[in-house]
Amino acid sequence: MSHKKKHHPEDQEPVLEQVDQDQTGQEETIEDELTKLSRERDEWKDKYLRSMAEFENYRRRTNQEKADWIKRSTEKLALNVCDVLDNFERALAQIDPEQAEDKFFKGISLIEQQLTSVLEREGVKKIEALGHDFDPAKHEALAHIPSVDFEENIVAAVIQNGYTMNDIVIRPVRVAVSSGNPQTQDSNE
Numbered sequence: 001m002s003h004k005k006k007h008h009p010e011d012q013e014p015v016l017e018q019v020d021q022d023q024t025g026q027e028e029t030i031e032d033e034l035t036k037l038s039r040e041r042d043e044w045k046d047k048y049l050r051s052m053a054e055f056e057n058y059r060r061r062t063n064q065e066k067a068d069w070i071k072r073s074t075e076k077l078a079l080n081v082c083d084v085l086d087n088f089e090r091a092l093a094q095i096d097p098e099q100a101e102d103k104f105f106k107g108i109s110l111i112e113q114q115l116t117s118v119l120e121r122e123g124v125k126k127i128e129a130l131g132h133d134f135d136p137a138k139h140e141a142l143a144h145i146p147s148v149d150f151e152e153n154i155v156a157a158v159i160q161n162g163y164t165m166n167d168i169v170i171r172p173v174r175v176a177v178s179s180g181n182p183q184t185q186d187s188n189e
Helices: 009-093 103-121 182-188
Strands: 124-126 139-145 155-160 163-165 168-171 173-178
Touching (some): 009 103, 009 124, 009 168, 139 155
Parallel strands (some): 139 173
Antiparallel strands (some): 124 163, 155 173, 163 168
């Protein structure tokens, strides 16, 4: 025989209260856990985004360093070719006008022109200085000389050609700068 206990509603109230308290405790624990997981997720997301940004910056910096390295190596080669071009120019300046029609000297002149055009295709240009205002960004003054042809602070003589590469000075022009007309200076004193 089985004895069945009759459950009275009064007997169940403490049990229900305990279940409600357990559920409320579980809900608070679940909410705490959910908040904790959300915070953790946000931290990982932030770390991920920072890592991606750092990697992108690293990639950009590395690419820029490669481009600069290539540019510098090209710049060094261009400067070496500019020295050769300067020597051609000096040699051609020594030719007498009667010899200018000689095939040999015409050939040298054509080689000089070809070197100039090759450099120009690479963005290298000679800086024109003679007769221009002295500019310390483009010119390196080696001397101040009196000049009847040029006013004060005008480039009176080019000692060594200078060049730009892609509008950046890779070698300044070495010049002598006019200190003005010596006769005018004597009369002012």
